[in-house]
Amino acid sequence: MRILVIEDDVETAGYLRKGLSESGHVVDHAATGPDGLAMALGDSYDALIVDRMLPGLDGLTLIKSLREQQISAPVLILSALGQVNDRVRGLKAGGDDYLVKPFAFSELLARLEALARRGGADDRVATRLKVADLEMDLLSRIVRRGGRQIDLQPREFRLLEYLMRHAGHVVTRTMLLEGVWDYHFDPQTNVIDVHISRLRGKIDKGFAAPLLHTVRGAGYSLRAPA
Amino acid sequence: MRRPNLVRSSAFRLTLLYMILFGTSVLGLLGFIYLSTVAVIDRQTEDTIDAEVRGLAEQYREQGLARLIDVIRLRSSVDGSDYYLLADPNLTPLAGNLVAWPKETPGAGDWIRLTVHRQNQSGASSRDVRAQLFTLSGGYRLLVGRDTHERTNLRDIVIKALAWSLAAALALGLVGGIVLSRRMLRRVEHVARTSQKIMAGDLSRRIAITGTGDEFDRLATSLNAMLDQIERLMTGMRLATDSLAHDLRSPLTRLRGRIELALRQPPQAARDREALADVLRQAEAALSTFDSLMKIAMAEAGVGTADLRVVDLAGIAGDAAELYEPVAEEREIRLCISTQAGAFVRAQPELLAQAITNLIDNAVKNTPSGGRIDVVVEARRSVVILCVADTGRGIPPADRERVLDRFVRLEESRSTPGAGLGLALVAAVARMHGARLSLEDAAPGLRVTLRFPLAREPELPVHARAVTQA
Numbered sequence: 001m002r003i004l005v006i007e008d009d010v011e012t013a014g015y016l017r018k019g020l021s022e023s024g025h026v027v028d029h030a031a032t033g034p035d036g037l038a039m040a041l042g043d044s045y046d047a048l049i050v051d052r053m054l055p056g057l058d059g060l061t062l063i064k065s066l067r068e069q070q071i072s073a074p075v076l077i078l079s080a081l082g083q084v085n086d087r088v089r090g091l092k093a094g095g096d097d098y099l100v101k102p103f104a105f106s107e108l109l110a111r112l113e114a115l116a117r118r119g120g121a122d123d124r125v126a127t128r129l130k131v132a133d134l135e136m137d138l139l140s141r142i143v144r145r146g147g148r149q150i151d152l153q154p155r156e157f158r159l160l161e162y163l164m165r166h167a168g169h170v171v172t173r174t175m176l177l178e179g180v181w182d183y184h185f186d187p188q189t190n191v192i193d194v195h196i197s198r199l200r201g202k203i204d205k206g207f208a209a210p211l212l213h214t215v216r217g218a219g220y221s222l223r224a225p226a
Numbered sequence: 227m228r229r230p231n232l233v234r235s236s237a238f239r240l241t242l243l244y245m246i247l248f249g250t251s252v253l254g255l256l257g258f259i260y261l262s263t264v265a266v267i268d269r270q271t272e273d274t275i276d277a278e279v280r281g282l283a284e285q286y287r288e289q290g291l292a293r294l295i296d297v298i299r300l301r302s303s304v305d306g307s308d309y310y311l312l313a314d315p316n317l318t319p320l321a322g323n324l325v326a327w328p329k330e331t332p333g334a335g336d337w338i339r340l341t342v343h344r345q346n347q348s349g350a351s352s353r354d355v356r357a358q359l360f361t362l363s364g365g366y367r368l369l370v371g372r373d374t375h376e377r378t379n380l381r382d383i384v385i386k387a388l389a390w391s392l393a394a395a396l397a398l399g400l401v402g403g404i405v406l407s408r409r410m411l412r413r414v415e416h417v418a419r420t421s422q423k424i425m426a427g428d429l430s431r432r433i434a435i436t437g438t439g440d441e442f443d444r445l446a447t448s449l450n451a452m453l454d455q456i457e458r459l460m461t462g463m464r465l466a467t468d469s470l471a472h473d474l475r476s477p478l479t480r481l482r483g484r485i486e487l488a489l490r491q492p493p494q495a496a497r498d499r500e501a502l503a504d505v506l507r508q509a510e511a512a513l514s515t516f517d518s519l520m521k522i523a524m525a526e527a528g529v530g531t532a533d534l535r536v537v538d539l540a541g542i543a544g545d546a547a548e549l550y551e552p553v554a555e556e557r558e559i560r561l562c563i564s565t566q567a568g569a570f571v572r573a574q575p576e577l578l579a580q581a582i583t584n585l586i587d588n589a590v591k592n593t594p595s596g597g598r599i600d601v602v603v604e605a606r607r608s609v610v611i612l613c614v615a616d617t618g619r620g621i622p623p624a625d626r627e628r629v630l631d632r633f634v635r636l637e638e639s640r641s642t643p644g645a646g647l648g649l650a651l652v653a654a655v656a657r658m659h660g661a662r663l664s665l666e667d668a669a670p671g672l673r674v675t676l677r678f679p680l681a682r683e684p685e686l687p688v689h690a691r692a693v694t695q696a
Contacts, residue, residue: 082517083524084576085533102513155548181549184576185521186514187583188648189590194552 001025001046001116006036006062007078008054012101016049019105020112033057040066045073047116049108052079052090060093067094074115076108087184106218110170117169129164132224134203134211136164143203150202155180159199163212163222172219196220237410241403248395253388260384267377268356272337275358279370286362294362295321307373309342309355315365327367328357336360342373354378413442417449429457462527470519477512481505518647525577525654534572534659536681539610540565540603542575546582547601550590558595561586565603569610571678573659581655584648585614585674592618592672608680615673626665652676 003025007013010031017027028043030036033054040048040062048066052059063075074096079086082100090098096115099108129136133146141157143150152160162179163171173192177183196212204210209225286294298310302323311322319326328340342353357371420433432453433446488501547563554561571578582601589599597617604611621629630653652674656663662677 083529084574104510181545183549183579183583185580185583187549187580188587189550189553191549191553194556195549198552 001112002028002044003047003049003112004028004030004036004040004043004045005049006030006033006040006054006059007049007051008032009051012051012078015105016108019109023109031055033059033062037062037065040071040073041069047112048073048075049112050075050077050095052077052081060090060095063094076112076115078103084184104172106170107172107174110172110175110219113169114166114171114175117166129161129167131164131167131222132209132211134164136161145203145207152199152202156195156199156202159195160203160222163220166222168221168223170215170218170221175219237407238403241399241407244403245396245399248399249392252391252395256384256388256391260381263380264377267380271356271372271374272358275356275370275372279358279360279368282368282370283360283362286366286368291364291366298322307353307375309357309369309371309373311369313367313369315367317367320366322369324369327369340371342371410442417442417446421449424453429453429460459527463523465526467523470516470523473519474512474516477508477515481508481512484508515647518651521577521580522647522651522654525651525658528658531658533574535575536570536683537573537575537578539569539571539573539578539612539678540567542573542579543582543601543603543612546579546586549583550586554590554599557590557593559590559593560598561590561601562598563601566605568683569603569605570681570683571610571659571661572681573678577655578659581652581676582612582614584652588648589614589616589618589672592616594618597671605680610678610680612676612678613673615668615671617668617671620667620670620672621665623667629665630663 003020005013005016005020005027007016007029008031013029013031017029020027028039028045030039033056035056036050036054037057050059050063054062057065059077059079063077066073066075075094077090077095077098078101079090079098080101087098087100097111099111127138129138135144137143138161143152143157143160158180159176162176166175173190174186176192176195177186196214200210200212204212211222211224213221213223215221282294282297285297295312298312298321301308302310302321309322309324311324311327312320313327314320317327324342328338336359338357338359340355340357342355344351344353353373353375355371355373357369360368360370362368417433420431424431432450435443435446435450437443484501484505488498488505491497544563544565547561551561586599586601593599593616599617600613600615602611602613602615604613629649653663655661656676660679664675664677666673666675
């Protein structure tokens, strides 16, 4: 992916550039708002990472200008402001996701890839999801694996749906908390792990090839066996 | 600060305005009295003259010219304010106390005004006279007049009264105004002086209240209330930053110590990686502590109070309980939730959700396997009650206040992870939402109860309601 990082802090920018390049992405960097806007308008990127507080032109105004210019590349906002209404304002300005500093790089990468994917083939209108032999019918709300029907609680269904929509990609605990529970804080006990292991018990138990994998230090990934 | 200028003060301007209003009223009132009295006097004079003219004309008609001349001579001999003149058709005077027939302005009617110059022992004087002219049969002309000194006197009196009243009104207004301005200015100055002292750092000062309940008292009361609020916020902020600094120092010191320890040892890939992983873990713990402290500080300072909206507590508590249900099950704890409809509270849903998950988290950590946790939401007449009860160790009565403070962890729980901020956040969130928090013995176990003021059910937009019903 071609990614534009608009971030004024040199160290953070360097760390992002290095990490993203190592993950196989091509990274451009702008250190000020006006530079970032010019680069984003002048070139085409698969995704943008925009710091909220930038010299010259603040991040939210920059995103608004991009959207006015019909630039629809997904934007991940980075910010030190983590209050609920800060986030709401960020998303209203046209951002697609909001990550509060400090963040783990794995979190940023997972979110960025999820965004870029969403920007491409949009399957939100699909009524059926399929990963290997696991099938989910979104209308009848029936889940089958290998022809066998699996009973899921409503929340388990949403959890699996989220994982299936992000199949093949890493999904972090925070993403699950936000996407499935709409919680923007971390409960002290790692409750997500228990939910995942319960779900795993339902979809993987008794099948030769597991679909739901734990990615160490990052999160989970639902993917078809190689 | 510059001394308040009397002329520029609003009290002075008000006084001036009052003085002008007062003066104008006096002027208007006396003017009205003067004009209406003059009208009455004029009419009376005219009526009298009219009656006299008619009487004289009748005497002439009935008893002839000679009699009329006698009567006029008789009446003219009295030295008073009456004037008579009888003249023949050629305007030659026949009788009366005027020496000549006045020059008539044609078309002026029967009524004329004339000035009479009098000569007597006391000297010369001139009088304004109002007179009626009348033509008798045979062409004789008759003039009857009366001088208008009454009217002139009245005018003099009115003017004098006017001058005095005006002077009195202005003097009183001025004195009153000065006294009033001084009083008002003194109180304004008091407010200004007090605020300056407060700005200079003495936040405990308050503006004195006189107890009369007037506008100044009301102003002082609201200013004082504002100062109370500011002081509360300042104290909260100061406490928050103080404890933030204090609370972050220890994890950062640990972090630094760990790094120093690793650096002192000779490089060894495996051990260095382990140290790095350890450092990352500690950094994450410090960050999460920082996050909780920020949330507590903000909730305590009342930041975000403006974003409160009406939410269903039952839904929020249900979601939180459901999130922990698998964890509880894993630990063989029964997590039961019972809710009632209509449990509406004004809240910041995210903070409330976090407070409830903290309570359930605590309960899960403190309940032995085989135990039970009850999450109950009840809607009463004016309160909504949230209750999280477990069958764990409970908290001894002596410690119940203390556990609400930051970083307090009871001895028994040292072995479980956590920074000891869970209940402190719950307490801060409760305060922010105007809820009463109480910790009780659930025999066995702990029961934490939050009593929220009941909020009115949110008004759904019409289309949303239709959808809900369908």
